[in-house]
Amino acid sequence: METNGLPLTPEGARAALADTEHIRTSATALSATPWPTWFFVTLTLYIAALPIVYGGITADSDWLLPRPAWMVVMLTITAVYGALFAVAAKAWRDKTGVALRWDVLPKRATLPLAVGLPILLVGAAFAFRATGQPVWLIAASLAGATASTGFHLAFVRLHRKTA
Template sequence: METDGVALTPEQARSALADAERVRASAAELSAAPWPTWFAVTLTLYVAALPVTCGGIAAEADWLLPRPAWLGVMLAITAVYGALLAVAARAWRDRTGVALRWDVLPKWATVPLAAGLPVLLVGAAFAFRVTGRPGWLLAASLISAAVSVGFHLAFVRLHRKTA
């Protein structure tokens, strides 16, 4: 806070300290999620790329890339995601002493996610194959990314309630 040589009043100082405490508490809440923020971003990018990749694999004719290239992209991004998941899980275990487990997350969130996301990915690829319109893939990518961000924020909020 720039004061231009003017001393802060006690009220301004208390307000600045309260603001700093809110920022610290918010950062602590976000860092308490079961995965680091960089991994939440990685997961979001991965699920956003999956519909397009599945659509490329499912396309009747070569679409943007040959089908074997799409398969290679799918294998590469899945391998990178798997490796980063292992790094995130190890970081969580090192930080907390507890293994990263999906079964401790609330069933009200994980069951629809586990059932709905594959339907969204396969459904969009199927709709793209039938219609030839890539809008299906774009819509599925945007929905998948929104679900990923929403799931992360819901877990942070859930953690805030229990902490």
């Protein structure tokens, strides 16, 4: 805040603090803004594909594709996802000047997702291997896509609340 060479008054100091708080809130809102829609769709499709690919990799015998083909699929979708993640993060940083941050998200949402989603996605492949029933993979795929959508909607709500 410019003081034109004059001493800062108590009212001016309060206004400067309010401006600082507004800037901090705006930066938090920007860094919590949802992914671009194209990346949200990419992420959701990736999460939905993982249980099926894991199932193909862990199957006792060739299931739908030979095991090496499943490995190629896994490596390919992971590389594509990683590249698109880098593009989305860079585009966001260029657009807003703020890096994507996880620390602004509520821990009550991110912790269960960070723990539960990998257990769901990998656990379904082990259940499939044990039972031979692909319903485990389909259920995990749908649950993962639902979790991704729910997390995205929570992102949107958080952004609206802080914007």
